[in-house]
Amino acid sequence: MKINIKSLEYPENLRKIKKPPKQLYLKGNIELLKTPGIAIIGSRKCTEYGEKTAKQFSKELSIEGLTIISGMAEGIDSFAHIGSIEVKGNTIAVLPCGFNNIYPKQNIKLYEEILKNNGLVLTEYKEDEKATSDKFLERNRIVSGLAIGTLVIEGGHRSGTSVTANLTKEQGKNVFCIPSSLENQKGITPNRLIKEGAFLVTDVEDIIKKYPELNLKKRVYREEIIKIEEEKTIKEEYKNVYNELNEENPIHINEIAKRLKLDINEVSYKLTMLELEDKIVSLPGNNFRKK
Amino acid sequence: MVSSIKTISLNGIEGNLVEVQTDITGGLPAFEIVGLPDISVRESKERIRAAIKNSGIDFPSRKIIINLAPASTRKEGTSYDLPIAMGILAALGEIIKENLENTIFIGEVSLDGKINHINGVLPMCIEAKNLGIRRVILPKSNKNEAAVIKNLEIIGVNSLNEVMDYLNKKIDIEKTTVDIQNIFSKKEKEGLDFSEVKGQENVKRALEIAAAGGHNCLLIGPPGAGKTMIAKRIPTILPDLTFEESLEVTKIHSISGILDSNIGIINKRPFRNPHHTISQTAMIGGGRIPKPGEISLAHNGVLFLDELPEFNRDTLEVLRGPLEDKNITISRLYSKVIYPSNFMLIASMNPCPCGYYGSNEKECQCSKQSIEKYLNKISGPLLDRIDLHVEIKPVKYEKLNDKKGEESSIQIKERVNKARKIQHERYKNSDIFSNSKLTPKMIEKYCILNKECRRMLELAFNKLGLSARAYTRILKVSRTIADLNGKENIEKEHLAEAIQYRSLDRKYGDKF
Numbered sequence: 092m093k094i095n096i097k098s099l100e101y102p103e104n105l106r107k108i109k110k111p112p113k114q115l116y117l118k119g120n121i122e123l124l125k126t127p128g129i130a131i132i133g134s135r136k137c138t139e140y141g142e143k144t145a146k147q148f149s150k151e152l153s154i155e156g157l158t159i160i161s162g163m164a165e166g167i168d169s170f171a172h173i174g175s176i177e178v179k180g181n182t183i184a185v186l187p188c189g190f191n192n193i194y195p196k197q198n199i200k201l202y203e204e205i206l207k208n209n210g211l212v213l214t215e216y217k218e219d220e221k222a223t224s225d226k227f228l229e230r231n232r233i234v235s236g237l238a239i240g241t242l243v244i245e246g247g248h249r250s251g252t253s254v255t256a257n258l259t260k261e262q263g264k265n266v267f268c269i270p271s272s273l274e275n276q277k278g279i280t281p282n283r284l285i286k287e288g289a290f291l292v293t294d295v296e297d298i299i300k301k302y303p304e305l306n307l308k309k310r311v312y313r314e315e316i317i318k319i320e321e322e323k324t325i326k327e328e329y330k331n332v333y334n335e336l337n338e339e340n341p342i343h344i345n346e347i348a349k350r351l352k353l354d355i356n357e358v359s360y361k362l363t364m365l366e367l368e369d370k371i372v373s374l375p376g377n378n379f380r381k382k
Numbered sequence: 383m384v385s386s387i388k389t390i391s392l393n394g395i396e397g398n399l400v401e402v403q404t405d406i407t408g409g410l411p412a413f414e415i416v417g418l419p420d421i422s423v424r425e426s427k428e429r430i431r432a433a434i435k436n437s438g439i440d441f442p443s444r445k446i447i448i449n450l451a452p453a454s455t456r457k458e459g460t461s462y463d464l465p466i467a468m469g470i471l472a473a474l475g476e477i478i479k480e481n482l483e484n485t486i487f488i489g490e491v492s493l494d495g496k497i498n499h500i501n502g503v504l505p506m507c508i509e510a511k512n513l514g515i516r517r518v519i520l521p522k523s524n525k526n527e528a529a530v531i532k533n534l535e536i537i538g539v540n541s542l543n544e545v546m547d548y549l550n551k552k553i554d555i556e557k558t559t560v561d562i563q564n565i566f567s568k569k570e571k572e573g574l575d576f577s578e579v580k581g582q583e584n585v586k587r588a589l590e591i592a593a594a595g596g597h598n599c600l601l602i603g604p605p606g607a608g609k610t611m612i613a614k615r616i617p618t619i620l621p622d623l624t625f626e627e628s629l630e631v632t633k634i635h636s637i638s639g640i641l642d643s644n645i646g647i648i649n650k651r652p653f654r655n656p657h658h659t660i661s662q663t664a665m666i667g668g669g670r671i672p673k674p675g676e677i678s679l680a681h682n683g684v685l686f687l688d689e690l691p692e693f694n695r696d697t698l699e700v701l702r703g704p705l706e707d708k709n710i711t712i713s714r715l716y717s718k719v720i721y722p723s724n725f726m727l728i729a730s731m732n733p734c735p736c737g738y739y740g741s742n743e744k745e746c747q748c749s750k751q752s753i754e755k756y757l758n759k760i761s762g763p764l765l766d767r768i769d770l771h772v773e774i775k776p777v778k779y780e781k782l783n784d785k786k787g788e789e790s791s792i793q794i795k796e797r798v799n800k801a802r803k804i805q806h807e808r809y810k811n812s813d814i815f816s817n818s819k820l821t822p823k824m825i826e827k828y829c830i831l832n833k834e835c836r837r838m839l840e841l842a843f844n845k846l847g848l849s850a851r852a853y854t855r856i857l858k859v860s861r862t863i864a865d866l867n868g869k870e871n872i873e874k875e876h877l878a879e880a881i882q883y884r885s886l887d888r889k890y891g892d893k894f
Contacts, residue, residue, distance in 0.1 A: 136749045165750060343775055345583045355587040356863070356879050363878035367841050375733060375740025376603075377584060377773045377885075 092117045108236040108262050112215035119211040123181050127305050128158035130234045132255050133167025133244035134277045141167055141245035144269050146174035151295040153180020160238050162230055163198055167244045172201060176208045185233045186214040187226040194222035231255040240265035246280030253280045265301055267292045332361040336371055341378035385472035388486050389465040390506040391457055394719030395633045397509025401451040404469030409445040417450030420458040429491055430467045437495040437542040439476060456716055458671055461500045464489035477549045484516040495542040499523040502637035507531045525558040526646030565649050574615045577790040581777040585612055588772040588883055590794050593619045594801035595862030596816030598727040598767055603774030604741045609730040613686045616728060617651040618791035621799050627682045630722060634674050634681055652683035658692040666700050672712040672719040677704050680725040690729040691759040698764055705767045769818060769855045770883040801865040817862045829857040835874050842881050852887045856880045
């Protein structure tokens with residue numbers, strides 16, 4: 092579907108920015124353009140810390156009722172979308188390319204997943220246009236333009252992330268930042284932005300309280316309820332293995348076997364079953380943790 | 383004066399009878415060898431002339447013609463020295479011709495008349511026995527290797543003089559015998575054993591499965607995790623070599639000249655770990671006169687490729703054929719040789735270029751693309767032939783010091799042997815021996831899943847994003863696990879365990 096700047100559906104936020112896109116191509120749930128959204132941006136090559144915080148904040152902001160807007164690039168962008176999808180939240184992806192040349196290619200699956208979850212994907216480019224580096228920056232102005240504020244997770248020195256943050260400032264919107272360790276190369280941008288006056292964020296409340304006028308209502312997080320129910324239904328057979336795991340620190344398969352004094356084949360079997368039932372996550376290196 | 387001496391030539395690991403005919407006549411003094419000798423055979427003229435002279439016999443100043451029959455096949459190598467020298471001596475009447483009946487001569491002579499070690503004695507002796515030869519006279523250092531063949535009189539000699547005295551019955555040389563039973567029952571005391579591997583239970587279990595079903599295996603882990611150490615111990619849990627198998631192995635090692643002359647026969651499975659800079663030819667064999675490569679040297683044993691992605695891609699691709707066919711045909715202009723290559727492939731690699739992806743010790747520095755690029759160095763078809771992917775983690779210090787006894791190789795081997803026996807029984811009417819060789823049709827027949835298993839597998843495919851190639855691998859491996867547990871049918875715990883060994887199809891594949 093295509094809308095132009097004169098269309099009724101054209102988001103009011105976007106009309107106000109410098110150089111608003113003349114037309115928008117859309118796929119998915121167009122209603123999301125009317126919902127308040129927050130942009131989550133960050134480095135393409137993020138650290139594990141970045142991945143974790145991006146997912147966590149995206150999930151919690153989704154539950155708070157905000158739409159997550161990002162660029163569907165690798166790294167932070169992807170994790171922002173994934174986090175939102177995981178809690179069945181609303182998410183909008185803004186592409187730097189046409190619909191026939193999804194970039195990056197490995198995110199085509201994510202793209203389909205967003206559409207499947209009633210999300211929205213949009214772009215200002217005709218369907219056959221390919222992604223080029225200048226379009227990334229152009230895309231960023233739409234990401235910040237659609238949102239009511241921008242949350243910066245990670246970004247290196249002189250990165251696209253800092254450009255988007257500056258755009259947000261120019262558009263007169265709030266910039267929120269997750270603080271990073273001084274040793275983290277990818278923490279340079281958020282830390283610098285904080286120094287320059289951006290809001291330091293340690294939990295979602297810090298963001299929500301800046302927008303009292305929105306009167307946000309918590310979405311009923313169905314998964315949460317289902318999860319509690321599911322936990323009760325873990326089969327007796329696998330319970331011993333499940334109880335050894337926790338949510339934070341992954342545990343190696345040999346460690347589980349040792350603690351339970353079980354044979355490795357039995358542990359291995361139970362872990363697979365638990366994974367198939369979506370109770371646990373398997374991580375590289377034969378490590379496991381609770382979901 | 384004509385004489386005729388028998389010897390054996392080699393083509394690959396097959397021996398052929400060659401008759402060395404000598405004619406000494408009057409005329410201008412000359413020494414010619416005919417019958418397509420190559421340079422190494424032609425050079426023997428000089429060695430023989432000096433050796434005979436230095437053994438105290440006048441070299442005749444007459445016309446000497448040597449014919450190597452059949453004259454139409456190419457001859458190479460130094461093993462013709464002794465038979466040619468014998469031919470000349472017999473033609474001169476220095477030895478009693480009647481004593482040459484039913485005897486084969488092989489060996490290289492040196493200038494002072496000594497007889498030197500040669501390669502490939504075992505396959506030659508096997509052919510000799512097939513031809514009904516009774517006695518083989520060969521270099522002393524080769525005698526143990528040859529004595530493995532029963533019903534063959536093996537005479538090891540040191541010098542030309544000794545051969546002449548023996549044939550003229552001036553001295554007696556006792557025939558060599560080796561006690562095969564003894565060699566096979568000898569257990570190496572300081573040999574490698576799995577009990578030395580502390581912790582790593584999941585890896586040991588995976589390798590037990592690999593050994594039981596003859597599955598190829600890929601070990602993935604950060605540097606220093608112990609991949610090489612564990613791989614070296616795999617031969618100790620494989621079933622013992624049978625006599626026939628060890629003959630095959632010894633044959634190949636014999637022609638490559640890497641056989642230990644004190645032992646004579648190889649009594650344990652070979653373990654070959656070529657460096658990753660190896661060339662294609664060194665890997666599969668080749669050369670003008672084709673020599674066996676690493677895959678044949680690893681026949682009936684383990685071929686360990688450390689740092690798999692570092693290998694030249696072409697070198698890895700040539701493995702595909704031999705992995706399926708269990709032998710390799712090397713064709714060159716003048717010869718075509720088939721070498722057996724029935725090996726178990728164990729490969730190891732880091733999970734990413736820096737080596738620490740998924741490790742707790744150190745942060746991984748690699749971007750997603752570089753990891754993908756690294757993993758893509760191994761082609762799909764090769765990965766297709768590897769049934770088990772095992773992830774290894776370094777063992778913590780406390781564990782290294784752990785006094786708790788680990789299972790020994792013998793205990794593991796016992797279970798492996800049991801599972802192999804079940805497979806032998808099941809496949810006795812077909813031409814395969816282990817689960818790893820199951821064809822698609824046989825999978826349908828022997829890997830039947832009940833309704834619950836089928837549902838579970840479907841769920842696994844959807845949820846874990848397994849690739850299609852994982853499907854048959856999982857079935858084969860779960861068949862082996864069921865055999866290890868002594869179960870008739872594949873049950874869901876077998877299937878679930880097998881799914882754990884497909885890590886490359888999931889965590890490293892599409893991450894979403």
